[in-house]
Amino acid sequence: MALDRRALDGFWSEAQWQRELTEPGRLCVGLVNGAELLGFACGWLVIDELHITALAVDPQHRQFGCGGRLLRALLQQAHQQGARQATLEVAADNAAALALYAAEGFTTTGRRSRYYSDGRDALIQWLELPS
Numbered sequence: 001m002a003l004d005r006r007a008l009d010g011f012w013s014e015a016q017w018q019r020e021l022t023e024p025g026r027l028c029v030g031l032v033n034g035a036e037l038l039g040f041a042c043g044w045l046v047i048d049e050l051h052i053t054a055l056a057v058d059p060q061h062r063q064f065g066c067g068g069r070l071l072r073a074l075l076q077q078a079h080q081q082g083a084r085q086a087t088l089e090v091a092a093d094n095a096a097a098l099a100l101y102a103a104e105g106f107t108t109t110g111r112r113s114r115y116y117s118d119g120r121d122a123l124i125q126w127l128e129l130p131s
């Protein structure tokens with residue numbers, strides 16, 4: 001919850017985190033340094049499609065490769081459990097996240113107009129995983 005507040009301005013409530021960490025079909029990986037949680041990546045596996053629901057790195061540990069490691073670990077876990085595609089929505093002005101997804105092979109396949117409550121558009125990201 002503390003990292004969620006620092007990295008994502010409080011994206012999920014405690015109840016949402018409980019669900020993400022316990023419900024079948026939900027995947028969540030964390031990157032730790034000793035007792036410190038540096039980042040997390042979460043998703044929801046629907047048949048063979050991974051819906052990535054959150055990815056964040058502590059602001060003090062960004063641009064050191066943590067985001068890429070988390071994303072690859074989540075994709076690998078999902079692939080082992082049968083995922084063949086991965087998708088997510090990202091704010092159209094989130095340059096850091098868009099660059100990260102592009103670096104990992106995602107492509108932009110669509111735009112959801114005014115997807116976020118503040119009026120920003122979302123870009124749909126898509127990745128085909130090896131069959």
Ligand SMILES: CC(C)(COP(=O)(O)OP(=O)(O)OC[C@H]1O[C@@H](n2cnc3c(N)ncnc32)[C@H](O)[C@@H]1OP(=O)(O)O)[C@@H](O)C(=O)NCCC(=O)NCCS
Nearest residue numbers: 055056057062063064065066067068090096097099100103
């Ligand atoms: C997006 C986020 C997870 C990236 O984490 P990170 O640990 O900084 O990412 P990495 O260090 O692994 O960067 C991997 C690649 O992403 C791109 N990237 C990351 N931060 C960037 C930035 N600020 N500007 C431009 N490109 C950036 C680069 O291509 C980078 O590769 P390079 O270092 O070889 O150039 C992090 O900025 C974050 O937590 N942002 C807030 C939450 C968020 O927006 N999550 C995504 C929601 S969809």
